[in-house]
Amino acid sequence: MSCPLCESPGGTLLWQDALCRVVLADEPDHPGFLRVILNAHVREMTDLPASGQLALMQVVFAAEAALREVLAPDKINLASLGNVVPHLHWHVIPRFADDPHFPNPVWGVKQRGTPHVAPLDLDALLRTALHSRGAGRGSKDA
Amino acid sequence: MSCPLCESPGGTLLWQDALCRVVLADEPDHPGFLRVILNAHVREMTDLPASGQLALMQVVFAAEAALREVLAPDKINLASLGNVVPHLHWHVIPRFADDPHFPNPVWGVKQRGTPHVAPLDLDALLRTALHSRGAGRGSKDA
Numbered sequence: 001m002s003c004p005l006c007e008s009p010g011g012t013l014l015w016q017d018a019l020c021r022v023v024l025a026d027e028p029d030h031p032g033f034l035r036v037i038l039n040a041h042v043r044e045m046t047d048l049p050a051s052g053q054l055a056l057m058q059v060v061f062a063a064e065a066a067l068r069e070v071l072a073p074d075k076i077n078l079a080s081l082g083n084v085v086p087h088l089h090w091h092v093i094p095r096f097a098d099d100p101h102f103p104n105p106v107w108g109v110k111q112r113g114t115p116h117v118a119p120l121d122l123d124a125l126l127r128t129a130l131h132s133r134g135a136g137r138g139s140k141d142a
Numbered sequence: 143m144s145c146p147l148c149e150s151p152g153g154t155l156l157w158q159d160a161l162c163r164v165v166l167a168d169e170p171d172h173p174g175f176l177r178v179i180l181n182a183h184v185r186e187m188t189d190l191p192a193s194g195q196l197a198l199m200q201v202v203f204a205a206e207a208a209l210r211e212v213l214a215p216d217k218i219n220l221a222s223l224g225n226v227v228p229h230l231h232w233h234v235i236p237r238f239a240d241d242p243h244f245p246n247p248v249w250g251v252k253q254r255g256t257p258h259v260a261p262l263d264l265d266a267l268l269r270t271a272l273h274s275r276g277a278g279r280g281s282k283d284a
Contacts, residue, residue: 044206045206045218046210046218053199054196057199061188075225075228077222078220078223079221079223080221081247082219083247103225105225107249
């Protein structure tokens, strides 16, 4: 069966290595919305060996740290759902008290219309922040 | 400021150790909905040391494994949000194609009215499954 995360990057590529990639998602309501996408088509975290679980989470936490460094959000939201696309991917979402859904999850009822203002060079700032911390491990170019 | 997860277990206690606890949440639409709650009042995963991040995720993945063993769900959903209660807690949710929100996140638009049928002794089954795997580490009594 065709899988969109096997067939395309899934966003603007910011960082990658052999295990996974970090992309800036196209989510106009939530600038800075990152996804950490496993390169292999695997369904659940417990389908990975412990070493793979740990390595993937290190990248998720590096993405969280990069968002906190660049955007200083009020909260970080982390989620691995995959009900529609069962290929492991983590949503790493900077949340602001004035963002369109806060305090609801981004999948909940919208509260207001205007996204939180983000820097114009957000992708460059996030790419630098991810690379400077090696996305939690060894540094690789996107 | 008062925090509900500092002041109460947050559900039916299934397992605990010095770091965290696993509770069965009171979520009638989603029987088997677990929460892994850090005992300390900490806001973000990147506020924990790397060892604490790893130890907490090992319990999250043990909770996922216990749910898969007991309920064989169609998908597992994992999320750490905390917009309303900024005290680290992971939602570990068994999802079924016939559950009230599938394929939406549980925070999205409801699709149907009837929860997926679960065993009557679900808390006992989950407690046994968590303890048998030591919730990813050393086994402790709830």
